[in-house]
Amino acid sequence: MPIVADCYRYVVGVDTHAATHSYSIIEAVTARVVDEATFPTSAAGLARALAWIGRRTTDAGTAGVLVSVEGSNSYGTRLTRHLLDAGYRVVDAPAPTRGRGESKTDAIDARKAATIMLPRRSAGLADARTGDLHDCLKTLVPARDRMAREKTRQFNALVAVLRAHDLGVDARRKPGMSTVKQIARWRERATDSRAEQFARAEVIALAQRILVLHAQLAQNLASLRELVTAHAPALLQMPGVGPVNAAVILNAWAYHGRIKSEAAFASLGGVCPIEVSSGNREHRRLNTGGDRQLNRALHSIVLTNGRCDRQTQEFIATRIAQGKHPRAIRRTLKRYTARRIFRL
CATH class of the missing domain: 3.30.420.10 (Ribonuclease H-like superfamily/Ribonuclease H)
Incomplete structure (x- = not known):
């Protein structure tokens, strides 16, 4: 070469x-x-x-x-x-x-x-990486990560305040969206103590912010689905692949011809095996390199298939019967998933 x-x-x-x-x-x-x-x-x-x-x-x-x-x-x-x-x-x-x-x-x-x-x-x-698709995904994918993290922080803060003050909500478990919508419609009460007034105002603000983020995430998901459907509809037909994971894969792929081989794609995703054998011991360790967002998407696909895909469940059961560790099985499945995506 x-x-x-x-x-x-x-x-x-x-x-x-x-x-x-x-x-x-x-x-x-x-x-x-x-x-x-x-x-x-x-x-x-x-x-x-x-x-x-x-x-x-x-x-x-x-x-x-x-x-x-x-x-x-x-x-x-x-x-x-x-x-x-x-x-x-x-x-x-x-x-x-x-x-x-x-x-x-x-x-x-x-x-x-x-x-x-x-x-x-x-x-x-x-x-x-370049092109209109990449420019769109470069904006949408990180934005979704930021909004999802902020929504989690707001939810945690809401639960913390509800557990610290008796505002009439059972906070032993994380509240659902119906409870959040109800809290967002609350009004101040004259009968509340000063501490309860501040707590009620805080949970109202947190609930309203959660609803805004929930709507923004839904709009972001619709945009990602539209882009993926227009450029790589076959990805959405794969078991365990949704619009978000498909968008991450497309963002790493960038354009046809950037990734030259299946091995290169596996290396990019950090799922290619790294040989660390010595003597009579044959072993391959975890690859910590590559695009970690792509690796996370492949990991998410494998976990989803492990719960919902019958063929994957049978493969896992067979390997466990052979004495394989669940982590080693997941690494193998991630490599197989990368191969299948590359061949689409």
């Missing part, structure tokens, strides 16, 4: 930050630094950066230039979009590693982002 130094004339490394981006242009064959510069992240600054890259790589054209961007999905999102629109291939640069006592500057990090790509296989690079 050809490496980057064989396929490209120049490699541009970019160290991204909130206010400025640092760029370093490296000649692929010799690893010689052609030029380095820093530009602001404003629209004018990004345009100047693209013009600067074009002037210094004019003999190679966009097809002969690879751009390695550190943080292409965070600080470098807008830059990545501009580079792709201009025709450059953009890949994710790994986080720089520094030895003990080694210097650190933005220029050094940009240079490392470029030079670390030179010996790598061109077909195995992590192309930057």
Whole structure:
């Protein structure tokens, strides 16, 4: 397989930050630094950066230039979009590693982002995620996580106040949405003590906030379902896959061709086995790398199938009879699930 130094004339490394981006242009064959510069992240600054890259790589054209961007999905999102629109291939640069006592500057990090790509296989690079679908999911999926966490916090706070004050609600168990709706309609009572007045006002505010979050989560779910149905309806036909998990999978997948093989998808999801055998002992340990959101989605699918899918239940029963540990069985199922998703 050809490496980057064989396929490209120049490699541009970019160290991204909130206010400025640092760029370093490296000649692929010799690893010689052609030029380095820093530009602001404003629209004018990004345009100047693209013009600067074009002037210094004019003999190679966009097809002969690879751009390695550190943080292409965070600080470098807008830059990545501009580079792709201009025709450059953009890949994710790994986080720089520094030895003990080694210097650190933005220029050094940009240079490392470029030079670390030179010996790598061109077909195995992590192309930057982009496209309208990815931009939509990049907004909706994190927003859902934030709203779900906040709703849980508000619920916990509501239960804590109800258990600390006698407001006429049985709080031995977590209240349901019908109880929350009832609390949201409460009014102040003149017969309450001062402490009870504050407590009643607090639970009313918490209940009203929970109802707002509940409605926002429902709207978010409808939007995710619409996107998934339009772009990958086959995902929703898989057992255990709902709109949220399907959206996480699509967000990691990004576009057709980004993930080159089934093994690459398993590695991205952190479900590929890691061999740690020695002597007569054969063992594979848990993979803690990869996209943890994708790993969580695969884990959720496996747990759902373990409860609802007959074929999965039979597989689990067979492996338990063979003496396998439930955690090892789940890891196997996550690997099988990743394989099945990739083949859709």
